[in-house]
Amino acid sequence: MAQISLEHIDVTFKQKHQVSKAVQDVSIEIEKGDAYGIVGYSGAGKSTLVRVINHLQKPSAGKVIIDNKDIEKYSHAQIRQLRKNIGFIFQHFNLMNARTIEDNILYPMVGTKTSNEERKERVKRLIHLVGLDGKEKFYPAQLSGGQKQRVAIARALANNPQILISDEATSALDPKTTQAILQLLKKINKELGVTIVLITHEMDVVKSLCNKVAVMDTGKVVEKGSILEVFSNPKTQLTKDFIDTTNNVKEAVDTLSAQERFVELSRNHQLFRLHYIGASTETPIIVDLYQKYGAVSNIVYGNIEFISNVPLGNLIIEIDAEESTIKEIKEYLASKDVQLKNIDLDQAKARNSEEEE
Amino acid sequence: MSAFLTHYLPNVMTMIPDFEQATIETLYMTFVTALIGGIVGLFIGVLLVLTGPEGISENIPFYTVLDKIVNFFRAIPFIILLAVIAPFTRIIVGTAIGTTACIVPLVIAVIPFYARQVQNALLDVDSGIVESAQAMGSSTWGIVFRVYLKEGLPKIIRSSVVTLISLISLTAMAGTVAGGGLGNLAVMVGYQRYQNDVTFVSLILILILVFAIQIIGDILARLTDHENAK
Numbered sequence: 001m002a003q004i005s006l007e008h009i010d011v012t013f014k015q016k017h018q019v020s021k022a023v024q025d026v027s028i029e030i031e032k033g034d035a036y037g038i039v040g041y042s043g044a045g046k047s048t049l050v051r052v053i054n055h056l057q058k059p060s061a062g063k064v065i066i067d068n069k070d071i072e073k074y075s076h077a078q079i080r081q082l083r084k085n086i087g088f089i090f091q092h093f094n095l096m097n098a099r100t101i102e103d104n105i106l107y108p109m110v111g112t113k114t115s116n117e118e119r120k121e122r123v124k125r126l127i128h129l130v131g132l133d134g135k136e137k138f139y140p141a142q143l144s145g146g147q148k149q150r151v152a153i154a155r156a157l158a159n160n161p162q163i164l165i166s167d168e169a170t171s172a173l174d175p176k177t178t179q180a181i182l183q184l185l186k187k188i189n190k191e192l193g194v195t196i197v198l199i200t201h202e203m204d205v206v207k208s209l210c211n212k213v214a215v216m217d218t219g220k221v222v223e224k225g226s227i228l229e230v231f232s233n234p235k236t237q238l239t240k241d242f243i244d245t246t247n248n249v250k251e252a253v254d255t256l257s258a259q260e261r262f263v264e265l266s267r268n269h270q271l272f273r274l275h276y277i278g279a280s281t282e283t284p285i286i287v288d289l290y291q292k293y294g295a296v297s298n299i300v301y302g303n304i305e306f307i308s309n310v311p312l313g314n315l316i317i318e319i320d321a322e323e324s325t326i327k328e329i330k331e332y333l334a335s336k337d338v339q340l341k342n343i344d345l346d347q348a349k350a351r352n353s354e355e356e357e
Numbered sequence: 358m359s360a361f362l363t364h365y366l367p368n369v370m371t372m373i374p375d376f377e378q379a380t381i382e383t384l385y386m387t388f389v390t391a392l393i394g395g396i397v398g399l400f401i402g403v404l405l406v407l408t409g410p411e412g413i414s415e416n417i418p419f420y421t422v423l424d425k426i427v428n429f430f431r432a433i434p435f436i437i438l439l440a441v442i443a444p445f446t447r448i449i450v451g452t453a454i455g456t457t458a459c460i461v462p463l464v465i466a467v468i469p470f471y472a473r474q475v476q477n478a479l480l481d482v483d484s485g486i487v488e489s490a491q492a493m494g495s496s497t498w499g500i501v502f503r504v505y506l507k508e509g510l511p512k513i514i515r516s517s518v519v520t521l522i523s524l525i526s527l528t529a530m531a532g533t534v535a536g537g538g539l540g541n542l543a544v545m546v547g548y549q550r551y552q553n554d555v556t557f558v559s560l561i562l563i564l565i566l567v568f569a570i571q572i573i574g575d576i577l578a579r580l581t582d583h584e585n586a587k
Contacts, residue, residue, distance in 0.1 A: 056492055076496075083494035094489035097584035098507045107503070108493040139583040155493075 402475025
């Protein structure tokens with residue numbers, strides 16, 4: 001049984017003259033120890049969806065089941081207890097300006113049964129965990145953005161929660177700080193076994209931290225699964241676009257479409273995108289093509305990355321061969337689980353200019 | 358020195374005990390009104406924030422009624438409120454004249470003024486901080502005391518200074534109608550008997566009071582503000 005199970009969640013906002021459906025029929029199962037990424041553009045309903053988990057947002061329909069309990073039946077006091085056990089971190093940190101770092105971390109412990117010694121001990125341990133030793137008496141205004149988010153993480157962990165929700169926690173940070181915060185979250189996920197639910201508009205963040213992902217668009221989950229499944233075999237155009245932002249294929253295609261030679265190649269159906277997962281990378285494809293078919297191929301662009309320790313390759317190659325040979329090559333590669341697709345640069349250009357409009 | 362003062366402030370020098378009395382009366386009216394009006398005004402200000410649009414206990418019908426009541430009392434010119442409220446004052450205090458009687462209209466004037474100031478101060482508290490407190494399981498009153506009043510403290514202090522200064526000006530007005538305080542002395546004695554030195558010294562004493570409140574308020578606000586001070 002999943003630790004968090006969202007079943008057919010709807011969230012509808014009624015404003016004076018219009019009804020907006022922020023979340024529509026979303027079902028997600030999150031297992032203990034997962035790092036679950038929810039990705040989508042702003043306005044997709046991600047923030048609303050995660051707020052349903054700790055009842056900051058009441059769902060209009062559907063069930064939220066946490067540790068086998070339907071939280072809809074909870075009293076106010078039980079909801080508050082539940083919230084104490086779910087850490088939440090925000091894009092803009094939301095630290096209390098009138099409290100020191102120490103007092104910010106102490107805040108969630110007030111009203112719990114934790115003894116004074118235990119509280120002090122935890123604050124010390126958490127400050128050390130997030131790497132802010134010596135900053136105990138500082139106020140948030142004296143810290144940088146990355147340091148503030150570290151305090152927020154320490155605060156979110158104060159009651160030893162089993163679940164940590166991250167709402168665009170790295171979106172206000174620079175790339176280097178983002179990486180450091182993601183490493184910290186990874187450590188919390190792996191070493192403390194805390195389940196992380198992370199929402200973001202950056203697929204890169206999902207790729208470096210999560211083991212599962214759901215892609216949201218206009219309130220609906222359009223695709224979900226393990227990172228490997230989704231990255232290796234994306235089904236919707238939106239997911240493909242998100243993935244291409246992480247492997248630079250889109251940029252490569254853009255660069256190529258500006259060069260006449262490649263546009264010519266693509267018009268002659270000699271430019272291909274080669275996509276493979278896992279073991280396929282171990283067979284020397286390029287050599288095979290030459291030995292078996294006498295086809296000379298040239299790698300124009302290449303990107304191989306590891307998703308959950310499985311290599312995932314994206315190559316752009318030109319193959320100089322007859323059309324009939326290429327057909328054979330395609331069949332041969334398909335038998336080895338390697339996809340070979342023509343790249344149409346004219347079409348890519350057209351799509352780009354459409355987007356710009 | 359004494360001869361100098363007697364020359365320039367002839368009437369004041371004969372009225373030292375009256376000045377002492379009037380100063381005490383002004384302080385008394387200010388202090389008691391600030392205490393009662395402060396507590397009630399703070400409470401109403403908090404209620405306005407909690408029940409208002411996007412508030413953590415949003416209740417628009419309740420908010421609308423409270424908001425209208427506050428606006429209604431804010432709209433009444435104080436000098437007219439003094440007269441209108443007199444029968445009510447007589448029921449509560451037993452008389453409509455004297456310093457204690459002044460406190461009734463003063464409190465009624467200060468509550469809506471302060472409530473509005475508190476509301477504005479608290480609306481400035483970052484809604485993200487309030488949301489984070491909710492996410493950490495704080496109750497509504499926990500959020501009031503541990504988030505709103507703590508995070509909003511520097512602004513509440515500044516609002517309190519504004520309210521206190523305007524309260525002192527109201528005590529002067531109330532004094533002239535119901536009797537008592539430095540305002541009464543300045544108008545009833547200084548102005549009406551053409552004893553300008555009495556008016557002048559009354560003014561100086563009121564200004565000293567105002568500046569003292571301003572300075573203390575500024576210091577307290579600065580000490581509690583950890584958001585903008587580095």
